[in-house]
Structures are given as C-alpha cells and as structure tokens.
Amino acid sequence: MVDLIKKAAAALKESKFNVVFTGAGVSVESGIPPFRGATGLWSKYDPKVLDLDYFHDYPDDAWFYIREIFYDFFGKARPNEAHRVIARMEQEGLLKCVITQNIDNLHQEAGSKVVYEFHGNSQILVCPKCGNKIPVGKVDLKTIPPRCNHDGTVLKPDFIFFGEGIPEAAYLNSFEAARNAEVFMIIGTTGEVMPASIVPQEAKRRGALIIEINPEKSLYTNDITDIYLPGKAGEVMTEIEKYLF
Numbered sequence: 148m149v150d151l152i153k154k155a156a157a158a159l160k161e162s163k164f165n166v167v168f169t170g171a172g173v174s175v176e177s178g179i180p181p182f183r184g185a186t187g188l189w190s191k192y193d194p195k196v197l198d199l200d201y202f203h204d205y206p207d208d209a210w211f212y213i214r215e216i217f218y219d220f221f222g223k224a225r226p227n228e229a230h231r232v233i234a235r236m237e238q239e240g241l242l243k244c245v246i247t248q249n250i251d252n253l254h255q256e257a258g259s260k261v262v263y264e265f266h267g268n269s270q271i272l273v274c275p276k277c278g279n280k281i282p283v284g285k286v287d288l289k290t291i292p293p294r295c296n297h298d299g300t301v302l303k304p305d306f307i308f309f310g311e312g313i314p315e316a317a318y319l320n321s322f323e324a325a326r327n328a329e330v331f332m333i334i335g336t337t338g339e340v341m342p343a344s345i346v347p348q349e350a351k352r353r354g355a356l357i358i359e360i361n362p363e364k365s366l367y368t369n370d371i372t373d374i375y376l377p378g379k380a381g382e383v384m385t386e387i388e389k390y391l392f
C-alpha cells in the first residue's frame with residue numbers, strides 16, 4: 148500500500164491539473180452515513196421524502212423527515228481529515244477544483260474554494276416560486292414547513308430531489324474540469340448515481356490518470372481506475388499528504 152500511496156502522490160505532484168470527485172463516502176468519517184448499504188440512510192428512511200411530487204403534495208410530512216435527516220443530524224457534522232487535506236491541496240496549488248455529489252457543505256467548511264456541487268447544497272433554502280434563497284441558519288426550523296418571507300410559499304432545500312435536473316453551472320463546470328484533468332481522484336462513491344457517475348468516465352476518456360479511494364470496490368474500480376487505494380478517505384488522504392508537500 149505504501150508504494151501505491153507514493154505513486155499516487157508523485158502523480159499528483161507532477162500533474163498540472165488535478166481534480167477531486169467525491170461522494171457520500173468522504174463524509175462518512177464526519178458521521179454522515181451514505182444512502183445505500185446496511186447502515187445507509189435508506190435503510191431507515193423512505194426515499195419518497197426526497198421525491199419532488201411528494202414534497203409538494205405533503206410538505207408537512209416531507210419537512211418533518213428532511214429536518215431530522217439534513218438539519219438535526221447532518222447539521223452537527225464537521226469536516227474530517229479528508230476534507231482538510233483536499234482543501235490544503237487547493238491552497239498549495241495542487242488542486243483545481245472539487246466536484247462533489249454531497250450536499251453537506253463540508254468541503255467549503257474545510258476551506259475549499261472551488262467546489263462544483265452536482266446535487267446542490269443543504270445549507271441554503273430556496274423558494275420554488277420566486278427563487279428567493281435564504282441560508283438555513285437564518286430560518287427557524289422549529290416551525291415547519293418554513294415559508295418564503297416574500298410570498299409564503301413552502302421553502303425547499305436547495306439540493307436536488309428525485310425528479311429534478313442538475314444545476315446547469317455545476318454540470319458544465321464539472322465536465323469541463325473532467326476533460327482538462329491530468330489526474331482525477333475518485334473518493335467514496337459507488338458510481339451508481341446518474342448523471343454524476345459519467346463525470347469520471349469523461350476524465351478517463353480524455354486521458355486522465357484515475358486514482359480511487361474507497362474501502363469497497365466501486366463500479367469504477369475494475370473499469371477505469373489506475374491506482375486503487377482501498378481504505379477510508381481520511382486515513383488514506385493523510386497518508387498521501389505525507390508525500391505531497
């Protein structure tokens with residue numbers, strides 16, 4: 148494993164365009180479970196609470212669960228070592244951007260500046276009618292559902308529900324970064340969520356070296372990954388950090 152860590156660090160140092168692509172696994176060491184698997188969120192909650200039609204038809208019920216999952220629970224999470232090393236890579240000129248499927252804002256909290264959020268962000272609420280955006284910290288979630296202070300419409304978290312499209316800027320920026328990447332790191336994702344799952348394939352197609360960190364093999368591992376580092380994101384990233392700076 149040490150040889151592979153050194154090889155990954157050397158590739159990152161030599162490359163002029165590094166990109167990191169993250170999924171739920173990068174936040175597991177912060178205490179946020181992934182969606183899938185035995186301990187995943189969908190083993191406890193019904194995914195319908197994130198269905199757009201259900202949200203509009205039953206906002207009280209949907210918001211009861213959304214508050215519990217994304218604000219009472221996710222809200223307490225703090226960045227872990229993986230988020231920290233990724234932010235440091237950007238600060239030291241070794242990373243162009245993070246593309247994340249996560250909605251937990253932990254990359255930004257760790258200090259990352261260029262973050263393309265493929266699925267939006269839970270820390271902003273948006274009015275589906277007038278487009279008004281409000282930081283969740285300014286909304287009293289003791290009373291649900293929260294409403295827009297302009298027109299009274301039920302506010303929605305500014306992340307993607309089932310049935311919604313990808314935010315255009317994040318989509319375009321992510322694919323452009325993938326096309327330009329010399330080294331593309333995939334951290335903590337199964338590769339099962341479309342269309343985000345295509346982004347690493349685009350990087351590979353354009354010739355990027357693919358480094359992957361995940362304790363379990365993903366759909367990418369035997370398909371496009373060049374250097375597979377089995378392990379937890381925080382632990383592996385702190386090992387890579389030793390040879391990076």
Ligand code: NAD
Binds near residue numbers: 171172175250379380
């Ligand atoms: P997923 O739930 O499908 O898969 C998580 C992956 O993380 C698995 O491959 C697993 O082996 C790996 N993993 C588990 N622990 C890890 C660790 N310590 N270090 C590295 N990897 C680890 O997640 P996904 O592929 O990202 O897809 C689910 C979608 O749900 C995402 O697109 C995301 O939008 C959303 N989601 C977000 C959060 C969050 O914001 N933190 C949490 C859950 C789900």
